[in-house]
Amino acid sequence: MGLIKNVMVLGPIVSQVDIFKASGNVGKPIVSALLRADFAVTVNSSVSSLSDNFFSNVAKVSVDYNSVPSLKEAFKGQDAIVEAFNPNVSVYQDKIAKAAVEAGVKHIITPDFSSDTFNENAKELLIFEPKQQAQRRLEEGTKNSGVSWTAIITGPFFDWAIPRGIFWVDPKTRTVTVFGSGNQKVSMSNIDIVGRATVAVLSKPDSFANRPAYFADYNVTTNELSKILEEITKPNGWSVALVPVATLFADGKQKWQEDSAKNVQDRLNSAAYQMLGTYGIFEESNRYGADFSDKIEKGWLRDLEHLKEDLSQIVKED
Structure with missing residues (x-):
């Protein structure tokens, strides 16, 4: 070339x-x-x-x-x-x-x-x-x-999303949202x-x-994220919000069809997009490849100690 x-x-x-x-x-x-x-x-x-x-x-x-x-x-x-x-x-x-x-x-x-x-x-x-x-x-x-x-x-870009309140970690309310079991690995x-x-x-x-x-920096579950957050912010704890994933697909698809009927243009910021995207990430069998760790280019994936350092910068105490 x-x-x-x-x-x-x-x-x-x-x-x-x-x-x-x-x-x-x-x-x-x-x-x-x-x-x-x-x-x-x-x-x-x-x-x-x-x-x-x-x-x-x-x-x-x-x-x-x-x-x-x-x-x-x-x-x-x-x-x-x-x-x-x-x-x-x-x-x-x-x-x-x-x-x-x-x-x-x-x-x-x-x-x-x-x-x-x-x-x-x-x-x-x-x-x-x-x-x-x-x-x-x-x-x-x-x-x-x-x-x-x-x-x-x-x-997903966790360091971009967390400060904007569009990730499953919210440092303002000190809440971690666990979709499903929290054991689904996600490449981020x-x-x-x-x-x-x-x-x-x-x-x-x-x-x-x-x-x-x-390419991805980390492969991690929400439960692993929760443990890391607890470690870096001791003695202050985090609340956990449990959210089922089973209904997200059907509900999101229905809203998507409703938006189509209304000719909604801003799909990215719609509730339907968020629901379907969330389902794609946390569906328990990895049906949509949220965990693509087996495909990541050699030498790119980092260990969770580096993630701990990254998260410390994002959720550090005021």
């Missing part, structure tokens, strides 16, 4: 930045890591979360996602594209793929950076449909073109893994070509 030096990071459309906040949070550590690794980075200037003064040494270009000529012009001279946008922007994937092929791009990193959308049962959860559709469009659009792709799977990561993994992939693209690549 040859050396990759010039990388374009695509983010969400500016009108969607406020709605889909996670995209900007993913984009920043990716850009930071690429710069530290001496890649030349370009971002689309319509993305305020990436193109403001946060990075003064990043090139910026204007991109119209709905225009192949605009995308092709932006992609000229780029060796790789990183899709750091929300999956709803993936409706433009066919145009992005076409422009990438015509511009001579070598490699595309897809907009995954989350759960295992390649799991054989993932489509049951409904929430991954945009990403799966984008993946099909990408593979169709780059077939026999010489453009390769990689999907980076990381699991610090959010900066998106940058570390992107650099790893683009440094050796042939090793990661045309496949999902699994």
